[in-house]
Amino acid sequence: MSEHYLNTKSTHDRWNRDLAPEIEIEPGDVVKFDCFDSSGGQVNANSTVDDFVKIDRSKIHTLTGPVAIKGAKAGDTLRVHVVNIQHKGWGWSSITPGLGFLPNRFSDPFLFIWQLEEDSTDSLAPAVVPLRPFCGVMGVAPAASGEMQTRPPGIFGGNMDVKDLAAGSTLYLPVFNEGALFSLGDVHAAQGDGEICINGIECPAVVTVRFTLLKNTRLSAPMLETTQRSRTTGGEWTIVESDENPLAAARRAVNRMIDFLVNNWEFSPEHAYLLCSVAMDLRIHQVVNAPLITVGATLSKSLLPLLKRPVISDQ
Structure with missing residues (x-):
């Protein structure tokens, strides 16, 4: 060799x-x-x-x-x-x-x-x-x-x-x-x-x-x-959306995750978007409950300071 x-x-x-x-x-x-x-x-x-x-x-x-x-x-x-x-x-x-x-x-x-x-x-x-x-x-x-x-x-x-x-x-x-x-x-x-x-x-x-x-x-x-999935440990935050179009569901989930980061940790929207790109996972949770497909946007809790009272509302 x-x-x-x-x-x-x-x-x-x-x-x-x-x-x-x-x-x-x-x-x-x-x-x-x-x-x-x-x-x-x-x-x-x-x-x-x-x-x-x-x-x-x-x-x-x-x-x-x-x-x-x-x-x-x-x-x-x-x-x-x-x-x-x-x-x-x-x-x-x-x-x-x-x-x-x-x-x-x-x-x-x-x-x-x-x-x-x-x-x-x-x-x-x-x-x-x-x-x-x-x-x-x-x-x-x-x-x-x-x-x-x-x-x-x-x-x-x-x-x-x-x-x-x-x-x-x-x-x-x-x-x-x-x-x-x-x-x-x-x-x-x-x-x-x-x-x-x-x-x-x-x-x-x-x-x-x-x-x-x-x-x-x-x-x-x-x-x-592969032998290892990721470096993150502990719990996760997951935003869930369902739609006939998985891309539409994913976009709604990502938008909500950005708002969740802005509302709870005072990121700018741009910084929250970048953080989602480098650390958040998009997952398909189910494809069998026709006609809807369920998508999750998931971020490890280990990345951020602990929330005592998270702001859940995204309306």
């Missing part, structure tokens, strides 16, 4: 099966990927919202790679074990007009810079957000020829934003091209299931992974193996 290193000069911002690999490795080897934040280094710890609105959005999801794995062929499965993810002490979250889950409520640009400790951040007081870094984007080169933007995920992996892809987890990806041509990036120090404002805590990081190859396995789409 050998260990390799890729720096931030080894990057690209499009999927393309014709990209030349930055390195070729043996199955069983370990690679350390030095990663920009999702903006490709355009946002830094001193950026303002005025800086943010000027960034080149075509460079979003600057990925480190690709890595070719010797012997990988179409029909194989690439096993990617996440050994470690080390953030670099800061990150950012934003509101971008027209994007996110609540574009009608939040129509002005907004940028928030987080200072990150090893395992948590208290930048958005009084919340203390636990950190569990993961890669929002991990994937192999798609089967189709030509360039593909990195925002849509697919059967090749890509921008899945699955927060369980943290250290200790293993991702299985179908291989479509010789060498597999694996890349990763878009590291989030924390994120809730839903990523509602369109960001987690976006951050630069060094990601260490080990690659192995499963021959002739014919996996149809990504699969994930």
Whole structure:
């Protein structure tokens, strides 16, 4: 087994099966990927919202790679074990007009810079957000020829934003091209299931992974193996909504959670929205009680100061 290193000069911002690999490795080897934040280094710890609105959005999801794995062929499965993810002490979250889950409520640009400790951040007081870094984007080169933007995920992996892809987890990806041509990036120090404002805590990081190859396995789409769900413990607050349209139910639940945070802990609506994006989970509770689907917006109580008399009303 050998260990390799890729720096931030080894990057690209499009999927393309014709990209030349930055390195070729043996199955069983370990690679350390030095990663920009999702903006490709355009946002830094001193950026303002005025800086943010000027960034080149075509460079979003600057990925480190690709890595070719010797012997990988179409029909194989690439096993990617996440050994470690080390953030670099800061990150950012934003509101971008027209994007996110609540574009009608939040129509002005907004940028928030987080200072990150090893395992948590208290930048958005009084919340203390636990950190569990993961890669929002991990994937192999798609089967189709030509360039593909990195925002849509697919059967090749890509921008899945699955927060369980943290250290200790293993991702299985179908291989479509010789060498597999694996890349990763878009590291989030924390994120809730839903990523509602369109960001987690976006951050630069060094990601260490080990690659192995499963021959002739014919996996149809990504699969994930994990050992730990989250860092949060204790009880939760859950806002419940039901609707024939699960997106409508989810939007109502998120809006109510934002109001709950504003009313009880005096967050601004913008800060509450960002907190929901990096720490709140959207869950489907039932799909069998036709015609309605029930959705919950859930936030761990461990993130916030204890409420003696919570303000429940959201009317």
